[in-house]
């Protein structure tokens with residue numbers, strides 16, 4: 385009897401842990417130690433004026449009092465270096481392999497080979513432009529390290545690239561540099577690239593301008609760090625596993641292969657996001673909350689309060705917003721609230737669960753609002769974002785945890 389009771393207790397604890405999101409912490413931001421009036425590394429302001437500010441502690445704040453509309457800031461990728469070790473396996477001519485940065489929609493920058501050149505490229509809506517190039521021949525079967533650095537400056541986006549043998553020391557100088565001064569790309573996902581070539585990729589690292597490692601993936605033994613998935617387009621990508629690195633094998637397989645192939649580091653999937661939020665006293669306070677599975681085109685799942693009187697769950701698309709559920713809930717100005725949103729994909733749709741409570745109070749045991757999104761195609765993963773409607777709002781202590 386005793387062991388039976390113990391098993392029941394254990395399973396009760398386990399199911400509670402599963403319901404509350406007790407997986408590994410994938411991302412945390414307390415907005416401390418940041419120069420006031422700037423955005424933290426890896427964040428982008430999509431609408432409104434988002435900066436770090438001092439409240440009781442450092443917070444992320446939508447600071448434009450007159451802003452009318454949906455103000456959104458999200459974790460994104462900007463001002464970073466992306467590096468990977470690339471082994472060219474087989475090639476046609478002109479073979480291309482390299483690393484990708486600021487990939488959003490059909491746009492990206494690349495540091496990649498092209499025949500006997502190493503170049504910095506910009507892709508925009510199917511057009512490819514070389515921004516700078518130097519003579520370089522990448523030998524087959526000799527792993528080389530590629531590093532692409534992207535920096536947003538008032539004059540444009542500064543691109544710098546270098547390539548060196550993976551068993552040698554990193555050279556001080558950049559091999560090729562360019563400034564994209566027209567309408568530069570400003571943020572987007574890091575990744576990998578091949579064209580007319582098969583290649584193996586290891587030791588993928590994304591580093592902020594401050595030197596902080598934003599993502600690192602050994603890719604030698606199926607190790608995933610940061611809970612992020614790879615998203616593939618074109619080619620035949622073999623995900624890392626069983627001691628094998630990430631590979632693009634289309635040419636190796638002797639299939640017809642002329643198009644470019646990309647592996648982009650995706651966002652988080654199957655996660656629970658928590659944040660503290662507060663609307664300025666005396667403002668309009670028409671809404672605030674969390675967005676997850678946030679994509680560069682604005683698609684996301686959205687949770688929060690609306691007009692101080694209700695909670696809602698919604699799916700945003702570039703075409704509009706689909707409200708999935710609403711329940712009554714009263715929100716006060718000037719008070720901190722804790723919000724939690726859990727998103728989990730299943731065979732019949734994406735389950736969304738939300739709760740909100742005054743930050744001084746204990747977390748309620750039950751979810752307050754639930755909905756299942758069955759709209760096709762489903763959202764699979766993405767970044768996290770915070771949003772507010774028609775007001776000055778502050779956010780603090782954001783965390784993303786695996787379910």
Ligand SMILES: [Ca+2]
Pocket residue numbers: 414415416441442443780781
């Ligand atoms: Ca803080």
